[in-house]
Amino acid sequence: MINGIQPGFMQGMQGLSPASTAAPKTQAGQFGEMLKSALNEVNKAQHESDRMTNALAKGENVELQDVMIAAEKSSITLLSAIEMRNKAIEAYQEIMRMQM
Numbered sequence: 001m002i003n004g005i006q007p008g009f010m011q012g013m014q015g016l017s018p019a020s021t022a023a024p025k026t027q028a029g030q031f032g033e034m035l036k037s038a039l040n041e042v043n044k045a046q047h048e049s050d051r052m053t054n055a056l057a058k059g060e061n062v063e064l065q066d067v068m069i070a071a072e073k074s075s076i077t078l079l080s081a082i083e084m085r086n087k088a089i090e091a092y093q094e095i096m097r098m099q100m
Contacts, residue, residue, distance in 0.1 A: 042077045049074035
């Protein structure tokens with residue numbers, strides 16, 4: 001069973017638009033919560049993949065395709081998190097190179 005993207009996942013991004021009138025602390029809090037939630041999803045996918053792989057290795061009643069799907073989901077979420085981190089670092093470095 002493949003779980004789809006949850007409808008409310010990207011709604012946390014709406015408050016981060018430049019046109020938002022929220023205070024910077026609120027925006028930072030929203031971004032922090034969104035980041036924390038995304039990292040929790042990566043962690044959950046990693047644990048699920050590990051659990052299913054261990055169950056398969058122990059000979060428990062687990063379908064091979066379910067194990068492979070969990071492993072791929074885990075891999076994709078981790079790679080996405082790494083790419084987001086790389087883009088954030090690039091953006092920070094670009095901001096630091098700007099002349100005032």
